[in-house]
Amino acid sequence: MSIRREDVLRVAELAHLELSEHEVQLYLQQLDSILRYVEKLNELDTEAVEPMAQVLTASPAEADPLREDLPRPHTAGEHVLRNAPEARPPYFRVPKVIER
Amino acid sequence: MSRAAEETRLPASVLSQYEAVIGLEVHAQLKTQTKIFCACSTRFGDPPNQNTCPVCLGLPGTLPVLNRRALELALRAALALHCTVHERARFARKNYFYPDLPKGYQISMYELPLATGGWLEIEHDGTTKRIGITRLHLEEDAGKSLHEGFPDSDRYTYLDFNRCGVPLIEIVSEPDLRSPAEAYAYLTALKQVLEYTEVSDCNMEEGSLRCDANVSVRRRGASRFGTKTEVKNLNSFRYLQRALEYEIERQIAVLESGGQIEQETRLWNLAAARTEPMRSKEFAHDYRYFPEPDLLPVRVPAALQAEILAAMPELPAARRQRFQRDYGLSAYDASVLTDTRARADYFEAVVRAGAAPKAASSWIQTELLRRLNDAGDDIQNSPVAPEALAELIALVEAGTITAASGKKVFAQMFETGKRAAAIVAAEGLSQINDVAELERLCREVIAQHPENAAKYRAGNEGVFKFFVGQVMRATRGQANPQLVNEILQRLLRQE
Numbered sequence: 001m002s003i004r005r006e007d008v009l010r011v012a013e014l015a016h017l018e019l020s021e022h023e024v025q026l027y028l029q030q031l032d033s034i035l036r037y038v039e040k041l042n043e044l045d046t047e048a049v050e051p052m053a054q055v056l057t058a059s060p061a062e063a064d065p066l067r068e069d070l071p072r073p074h075t076a077g078e079h080v081l082r083n084a085p086e087a088r089p090p091y092f093r094v095p096k097v098i099e100r
Numbered sequence: 101m102s103r104a105a106e107e108t109r110l111p112a113s114v115l116s117q118y119e120a121v122i123g124l125e126v127h128a129q130l131k132t133q134t135k136i137f138c139a140c141s142t143r144f145g146d147p148p149n150q151n152t153c154p155v156c157l158g159l160p161g162t163l164p165v166l167n168r169r170a171l172e173l174a175l176r177a178a179l180a181l182h183c184t185v186h187e188r189a190r191f192a193r194k195n196y197f198y199p200d201l202p203k204g205y206q207i208s209m210y211e212l213p214l215a216t217g218g219w220l221e222i223e224h225d226g227t228t229k230r231i232g233i234t235r236l237h238l239e240e241d242a243g244k245s246l247h248e249g250f251p252d253s254d255r256y257t258y259l260d261f262n263r264c265g266v267p268l269i270e271i272v273s274e275p276d277l278r279s280p281a282e283a284y285a286y287l288t289a290l291k292q293v294l295e296y297t298e299v300s301d302c303n304m305e306e307g308s309l310r311c312d313a314n315v316s317v318r319r320r321g322a323s324r325f326g327t328k329t330e331v332k333n334l335n336s337f338r339y340l341q342r343a344l345e346y347e348i349e350r351q352i353a354v355l356e357s358g359g360q361i362e363q364e365t366r367l368w369n370l371a372a373a374r375t376e377p378m379r380s381k382e383f384a385h386d387y388r389y390f391p392e393p394d395l396l397p398v399r400v401p402a403a404l405q406a407e408i409l410a411a412m413p414e415l416p417a418a419r420r421q422r423f424q425r426d427y428g429l430s431a432y433d434a435s436v437l438t439d440t441r442a443r444a445d446y447f448e449a450v451v452r453a454g455a456a457p458k459a460a461s462s463w464i465q466t467e468l469l470r471r472l473n474d475a476g477d478d479i480q481n482s483p484v485a486p487e488a489l490a491e492l493i494a495l496v497e498a499g500t501i502t503a504a505s506g507k508k509v510f511a512q513m514f515e516t517g518k519r520a521a522a523i524v525a526a527e528g529l530s531q532i533n534d535v536a537e538l539e540r541l542c543r544e545v546i547a548q549h550p551e552n553a554a555k556y557r558a559g560n561e562g563v564f565k566f567f568v569g570q571v572m573r574a575t576r577g578q579a580n581p582q583l584v585n586e587i588l589q590r591l592l593r594q595e
Contacts, residue, residue, distance in 0.1 A: 016197055
């Protein structure tokens, strides 16, 4: 097994998730299977391959997709505020932030 | 000795055995109209959540697009700080959960920053020191949490996302700073460069310039660094120095009592005037960075770099040197006049309008800056235009009015915005150069004070000033002082 119980608990903690013992075991299995699947890549010799972070690249001739610095007001803000689980317009509101 | 030092009560003999090692992380807001990845306005002070959209609110299905201007300004800053700009940079996700970050991650740069390996020179204690810049990268700001000030603030936190997605550059220095004063000098010099290059307006009150510090101490002569702490919340120049002084002396006190420094993040508590450990430190450094899949790598072609270098405005250090060289100013005067770009521009406009550089320097420093300071105004808004100041200087240099009258005229120009010549004419302030008229006045003054005249003739030269004073008073300061001197001497010796 390439993943340890502590790793699962740590990831859960970082994601602010509380896991039951059953879930810990379940995710341990699932994460392990995912990692083992990806580990197959280590079998390849990638010495001469340039690292690639994403499959999309602008072609060398094309200019990069950049946006001009021109303001364009958006009206979605109000809708989003109305649809927020909690709001006190004009603010969004969340349960008191508790430092963990 | 600083206040913090008094509180820790460590004797200077102990403090002097240690040396501080400081590196600064500075965040500066780029001077753009819109956010880094969407077209929302970056204007300060707008109603809460007015400048938000699905992109900066982190709604699913939205995609960021990089702001060209933000990239250009970041590159300008990198080049002004002598960094190596990389042809390929990459955005990364910095993951953490906090309500002011709706996406659950901040788009920043990690493994491939925009630029690395630069430097900035600081002047401190009469010497110049080069401070290394480790890296400079682009990132987005978070929103603003309001924990207090609402009736239900005991149960709720309020959020304003106007700041969320505002473009920032983070500039990380090498641990080259050795004292709070050097850190202050570095931040000052950095702010000056960012203002000169119009990369940021560096307004600390509006949060467009923020500073964190990495601090450690070691015994003098030691080659290894001590354990460092990160001090956050240093959002004014004054507090930067005080917080660093406090933290350095705190660390020395811990070591002196046989303890060890804990690597941690501390917050500067302004009200208590001390640094305090942050409560949630266990999460501090597990951001699980990974390459941002929604954005292409940033390409910086050589041509773009060249274009930005070509358009680079003169930097503060170069301007200081040029002011000394071309205008014959002292290092001090050059430094005062180049403090801000606006001030340097004003000075050069006065010189261009015909004033002698030294006279312009002196009038700006003694009269204009003092009055602006009293009025709490910036030189950009000076009620006396550069050309108007040059006219006044010309009147004084030509002897039309005395220097003393010049100051009075300046005061009126500042108050009313009127031109010098108009004030001189209206107030009848023209200098009296008429020898016959002055001689008549001098004779009168001598005749009115025979006892002082006798004293002078008996060898009491000190009393001469009395006569000059009387003549100046009689002419409301308009008499040509040199002529008055000559005439009085001649008359007093004669009789």
